[in-house]
Amino acid sequence: MKVITLTFLILLTACASVKAVVILQYHHISDTTPAITSLSPKLFEQHLAYLQTNNFTVLSIEQLLSGLQDKKPFPNKSVVITFDDGYRSIYDTAFPLLKRYNYPFTVFVQTAPLEKGLRQFMNWQELEELIANGGAIGNHSVNHDHLIPKSDSYSKKRLERHVKFEISEAQKALSGNLSKVVNVFAYPYGEFSQLTKKVVKRLGYVAMGQHSGAASWQSDLQALPRFPMGGRYGKMDDFSLKVNSLAFLDVQTRLLDQRRDIGISHLLPSLQKRPRLQIEFLKQGVGRSALVNGIRCYASDGSELVKAIESDNKIIFSMKNDVIEGRSRFNCTAPSAQKNRFFWLSQPLISVDSNGGYY
Ligand SMILES: [Zn+2]
Incomplete structure (x- = not known):
């Protein structure tokens, strides 16, 4: 009887719908483009085969949005495939594979290179062909600028104008040239500030970063996490760990000052070399x-x-070394009751560089 109950419980957990989904972020699928943002075609095909063999559900961006916004349950083991920038290898290499597997996907396009007709990027006709075959197109700005303050003293008004211009002009170009565009924005370099998020929200966009972790009903809709795949990430053991990850639910994270317990922004003030992470x-x-x-x-x-x-419900984590200059993150994981599945959350950090600025 006990065995039957246990089996039933395990089956129930395995089949249950869930509140979270894993979003993957790719750039180039190629052996000849810059290694840091590239994944080999062979590995990419292995990713798709893994998803199929292991019964993952690959969701479209529309399914992702309606799940997150309307709190609709996702099938257990759901994944969303995204590409940033709009490189040529997506069309030449990834697209035929995605079509073969019949997997939906989204490409976040920066529009300036398309307007200039740069050959390492897809053109409008090719993007339209993606849309006709399971692809969705989202916004990745006009110029791929940093959309965070340059330093502590950068004017809010100026940043606000900059963010508005980059998003609205890109959307104009996209919707002027394509039959369908989604209102989702991928932050260039995955960088955002509180103000950037506010402007993005006011403009009516959901937005994605590139800090890792599973996205859930409780995620900030203007800072959805994605797992970057490419460079040192994306080998099969790394991929299977991440694609199987679970979201921490009912958890609140807060960055604390080095000495005093005050909340600080993830754009770290210049004296903050060892921010602490509180998890409640x-x-x-x-x-x-x-x-x-x-x-x-x-x-x-x-x-x-x-x-x-x-x-019994609050932990504080402290650093042993000073935070590295520029973009970094804290990654936190915990084992779950499901075999080979870990809870995962990531806290992005941006510290000032040697010029005293954020970039
Ligand atoms: Zn990009």
Whole structure:
């Protein structure tokens, strides 16, 4: 009887619909483009084969949006495939494979290179062909500028104007040349600030970064996480770990000052070399103490953060080394009750560079 109940429970968990989905971010699918943003065609095909063999559901961007916005359950093991920039290898190499697997996908296009007719990017006809065959097109700005303040002292008005221009002009170009465009924005370099998010929201866009983790009903719709695939990421063991990841639910994260317990922005003030991460579990539940005990966090240099359990639902993580210059993140994972599936969250960080600015 016990065995039957247990089997039933496992089956129920495996089949259940869920509140989260994994979003993948690719750039080039090619062996000859810059390694840091490229994934080999062979590996890309292995990713697609893995998704098929392991019964993943590949969702369109529309299905993702309606799930997140209307809180509709996703099938267990749901994935969304996205590409940034609009490079030629998406059309030449990824597209035929995606068609063969019949998987929907989204390309976030920066429009200036298309207007200039640059050959390393797809052209309007090719994008239209993607739309006719399971592809969706989203906004990735006109010029691929950094859309965060240049430094602490950068004027808010100027940033606001800049963000508005980049998004609205890109959308104009996209909708003027294509039959269908989605109101989703991918931040250039995955960078955003509180103000950037606010402007994006006011303009009516959902937006994606490139900090890792599964996206859920509780995610910030103007800062959806994506797992970058390319460069050192995307080998099969890394891919299977990430694509199987689960979202931490009912969790609140907050960055704390080095010394005093005040919340700070992920655009770190210049004196903040070792921000601390506070994670608070908001709901009582059977799994909570396992999560509190099991969670581990790492900085981008690979060093593990020092964990201090403050109470039965609050943990503070501190850095052993100073934060690296520019963009980085804290990655936190915890084992789940499902085999080979880990909860995953990521906190983006942007620290000032040697010129005293954010880029
Ligand atoms: Zn980009």
